[in-house]
Amino acid sequence: MIYTVTFNPSLDYVVRMKHFETGAINRAEQETIYPGGKGINVALVLGNLHIPARILGFTAGFTGQEIVRLCKENGGDCDFITLDQGNSRINLKISAADETAVNGMGPDIPEAKLQLLWEKIQTLKAGDTLVLAGSIPAVLPGDMYEDIMKRLQGRQIRVVVDATGDLLRNVIAYHPFLIKPNQFELGELFSVILHTDEEIITCGKRLQSMGARNVLVSLGEAGALLIGEDGQVYRRAAPQGKMVNSVGAGDSMVAGFLAGYESSGGNLEEALKLGLCAGSATAFQEWLATEQEIRALYEAL
Numbered sequence: 001m002i003y004t005v006t007f008n009p010s011l012d013y014v015v016r017m018k019h020f021e022t023g024a025i026n027r028a029e030q031e032t033i034y035p036g037g038k039g040i041n042v043a044l045v046l047g048n049l050h051i052p053a054r055i056l057g058f059t060a061g062f063t064g065q066e067i068v069r070l071c072k073e074n075g076g077d078c079d080f081i082t083l084d085q086g087n088s089r090i091n092l093k094i095s096a097a098d099e100t101a102v103n104g105m106g107p108d109i110p111e112a113k114l115q116l117l118w119e120k121i122q123t124l125k126a127g128d129t130l131v132l133a134g135s136i137p138a139v140l141p142g143d144m145y146e147d148i149m150k151r152l153q154g155r156q157i158r159v160v161v162d163a164t165g166d167l168l169r170n171v172i173a174y175h176p177f178l179i180k181p182n183q184f185e186l187g188e189l190f191s192v193i194l195h196t197d198e199e200i201i202t203c204g205k206r207l208q209s210m211g212a213r214n215v216l217v218s219l220g221e222a223g224a225l226l227i228g229e230d231g232q233v234y235r236r237a238a239p240q241g242k243m244v245n246s247v248g249a250g251d252s253m254v255a256g257f258l259a260g261y262e263s264s265g266g267n268l269e270e271a272l273k274l275g276l277c278a279g280s281a282t283a284f285q286e287w288l289a290t291e292q293e294i295r296a297l298y299e300a301l
């Protein structure tokens with residue numbers, strides 16, 4: 001069974017306009033509200049691919065209720081913990097000539113509620129996969145994912161981490177099965193800006209030598225690079241298509257990778273291929289891609 005954890009879910013308020021100008025009143029030409037947060041996105045795309053995934057995390061207030069409702073409406077298997085105070089955040093996504101986002105801070109999570117999450121995670125069994133994805137509310141310590149991984153050591157649970165900065169850096173020593181930084185986030189870990197495949201591979205291999213098993217580096221429209229635990233480096237260009245909205249493309253890639261890995265009995269090339277197609281299929285849609293959209297790219301690749 002796959003479980004995803006979203007500490008800081010959101011309502012993604014996606015607005016479209018031809019031109020966006022800072023310091024001015026901008027008028028939306030189209031607006032939609034989606035349930036958001038990386039773990040939620042991963043689980044919904046897994047669901048689209050018929051892979052069962054339970055959604056764990058914290059929701060609060062009226063926005064939290066709407067996140068749960070929208071997740072369920074989209075087939076999500078929700079097991080959220082409800083916080084007694086605050087509201088889940090609203091993340092503004094502006095799609096104009098380019099994409100701009102303002103992500104909220106999210107509510108505080110008191111110790112007693114963290115304990116409830118820990119109790120849920122304790123029930124995972126050997127062979128299960130746990131996806132820790134996205135940021136945590138600003139008031140929580142940056143070792144949150146590390147703490148979870150520490151407690152899960154030796155239990156044969158595959159842990160996937162899609163996060164940035166310290167949250168990601170601190171888990172590497174605990175042998176995550178998969179990490180998925182994008183090119184910028186990978187460079188950020190080493191305080192460098194990466195330009196070439198060789199530079200990306202060097203940094204990816206460094207993360208492997210520090211403990212990560214598979215390092216999947218997403219490169220936007222340039223595709224992805226996988227530094228596999230089998231010692232191979234896999235490189236694939238992205239499928240061609242018209243970019244509509246890239247929000248959730250990276251999460252869809254994680255979902256596709258896990259689905260491809262599971263359905264192929266652990267073939268990394270297959271996992272990368274389905275991951276890439278899921279990422280691109282989402283980038284080519286208004287929101288998260290359906291199975292049909294992902295399979296169409298897969299057949300053509």
Ligand SMILES: Nc1ncnc2c1ncn2[C@@H]1O[C@H](COP(=O)(O)OP(=O)(O)OP(=O)(O)O)[C@@H](O)[C@H]1O
Binds near residue numbers: 217239
């Ligand atoms: N313009 C694009 N054209 C084709 N594929 C794309 C494009 N943008 C993203 N993708 C696909 O989605 C994958 C993930 O994208 P990206 O590298 O932007 O991840 P990310 O930065 O984690 O994304 P996000 O934070 O928006 O979810 C890429 O590897 C690629 O397969």
Ligand SMILES: O=P(O)(O)OC[C@@]1(O)O[C@H](CO)[C@@H](O)[C@@H]1O
Binds near residue numbers: 036038041248249
């Ligand atoms: O603030 P975080 O947790 O880093 O990212 C949150 C978020 O931007 O990630 C998803 C796309 O990957 C969106 O649904 C959501 O708004």
